[in-house]
Amino acid sequence: MSNNELPVNQRQSDVGNFMVGRLLPFRKKRQVGPFTFIDHMGPATLSAGRYMDVDQHPHIGLSTLTYLFKGRVEHKDSTGAHQIISPGDVGFMTGGSGVAHTERTPEEDRTGEDIELHGYQVWVALPKEKEEIDPHFDFYPAADNPKWEEDGVAFKLVAGKAFGKSAPLRGYSPLFMVDIHTEREKTINLAGQVAGEIAFVIVKGSITSNGQKVEAGQMLISKTDDRCEICLDSDTQLLLFGGEAFPEEHFLLWNFVSHSKERLQKAKEDWQNKVFPKVPGDNTYIPIPDYQQSKK
Template sequence: MSNLTKRPDEAFDQECSEPAGCKEVELLIEPRDRDLGGFSVRRVLPTIQKRMVGPWIFFDHMGPAEFAAGDGINVRPHPHINLATVTYLFEGEILHRDSLGSLQPIRPGDVNLMVAGKGITHSERERPEITATTHRLHGLQLWMALPEADEEIDPAFYHYASADIPRVDVNEVPIRVIMGSAFGKTSPVKVFADTLYVEAHLKAGQSIKVPDADERAVYIAAGELCAGDTTIPEFAMAVLSDKPGLELTAKRDARIAIVGGENLGKRYMEWNFVSSRRERIEQAKAQWKAQTFPKVPGDEEEFIPLPE
């Protein structure tokens, strides 16, 4: 999705707290709903207190939303630089198009990885067969910063079918290793730095040990967890400490995403642009305003203007 905020600091007003005396949780982030025109997202990252967790600099929880026939996702072409987007759906379908000529519907359990590198344009809409009927959409979209050495690589797009994402049961907890390595499994999804992204479904009373990483956090897409003495409510993210063997326990049935990885250092972010260099963002803004970014084949007529 495009970042619809007009100022660089508008995305940073989530409710954050530091649980007193908790050795497991460093920061609790409770996002506010944002209306994107017909459906809402919960913007979790970035915040003023925590801009990134490992390479992850942007984290949106989309929906769940129900659309009447004739309505749906309709995100016009927009640009990105120096980052990679990861889209993962729980329900529904999105049709991805980009300036490389990619045309790919993403469905629940699949992973779409779009590497912006030196610059890419893409749109997110729905197929007519989907919009013709009442339908739902629910999922996560994340952006990860690229290491400085990879920021200006050629753009690329990768699609991974649900069946190719590793699954494992640990103490009867079903887990999917979406990116990186954890629980004895390694995902085929391409990474550029040490990256962690794991999904798990816990029944009330079940526990999971958090994989080791330089930085890590857990998001509660449904249900409720506890880490030590801290309760992590539904739709909240807990930035976790580096305590070895840290364990999460479900207080009620829960669907969670554990993310993290290598700290890549400071990044600047404005609109849909992320970079280690502020001047590179200014250059990208000027390029988009002049419409010199590549066009999306089959979706050349519309675009999202640069917010003023």
């Protein structure tokens, strides 16, 4: 890793030209390109009585991107979409003006046997002019996403444009998300390969910068756009993501994202008053926590 990156751990800090911390958002960096929030699912072992059951909850002003390494998640939402997401697949739900959804372990996987679940869900904020588009769900099977190997490094393009390739999932603003794995120690120069702000989530293994190891579960954010060099230790996997930043500020309130604080307040009231669209046949409801909105 060159000195234009900033690593971020749970005690957020600077290392050279990187920030390092515990996923998004964190104190020193609220957004990377359009990426607003990252939720790390697992790695966890699920079994009878401990299956994944996330009841009905809402979103506005963003798209959720679900990407798994192990296990399966059953997605249902208020548009009527119903999809089982398996490893390598990409589920992309656009909340727009308002959507509700559930995420559960599929019924056929509830056999009592142990199930491994590991993956990420990231929130991608919508540009101001697209925040109120109609909600919908898109699904991209693993086989449709570009994969290639270069100098012993394996790449999978999850979304957007990077390394001269395009994924079926393009998003609503310029962005990229790439799954990278190497068995041997490697240095990757990203100059000219991606455009916009750059960040990395270390899935396994580690990256070494200025003599300091940044390990699995941590995130690195480049302090400079478009260019940086990263040094991956052996048997390391990471997610590379980012894109062009929005010209206006975005704000976050619970599961809602918007450039307007007033719109966030209305979404909160709509959910409390139960006027959001509902997942067909599902009467579950997660109440909004009692906390203040935070700036994104």
